Amino acid sequence: MPTAKSAGRSGARWRAAVAQLKREAPLICHYCGEAIDQSLHYLHPQAWQADHVPPLPVLVARGDDPDDVQWLRPAHRRCNIVAGNKKSPTPVVASKRW
Numbered sequence: 778m779p780t781a782k783s784a785g786r787s788g789a790r791w792r793a794a795v796a797q798l799k800r801e802a803p804l805i806c807h808y809c810g811e812a813i814d815q816s817l818h819y820l821h822p823q824a825w826q827a828d829h830v831p832p833l834p835v836l837v838a839r840g841d842d843p844d845d846v847q848w849l850r851p852a853h854r855r856c857n858i859v860a861g862n863k864k865s866p867t868p869v870v871a872s873k874r875w
């Protein structure tokens with residue numbers, strides 16, 4: 778039984794789901810609709826990443842299995858980061874009175 782804390786980003790089941798997504802899903806970013814080059818280094822902004830749709834906290838709250846490939850979509854690393862920042866409740870720039 779996977780726990781909410783360990784599931785979704787690590788472990789053998791997560792790696793297997795990511796491997797299956799890489800094999801079977803089209804190389805199209807689900808955010809911007811552009812093609813993804815799987816040969817890029819994983820730290821490259823345009824690199825391939827597996828993203829949870831809906832987001833991981835939603836899956837965990839619903840009791841769905843985050844390691845199931847049906848909840849994964851390919852995305853550019855950069856698009857995933859931008860989307861993650863948008864979801865964050867913390868403002869990026871704190872306003873300051875002069």
Ligand SMILES: [Zn+2]
Pocket residue numbers: 806807808809810811852853856
């Ligand atoms: Zn993209």
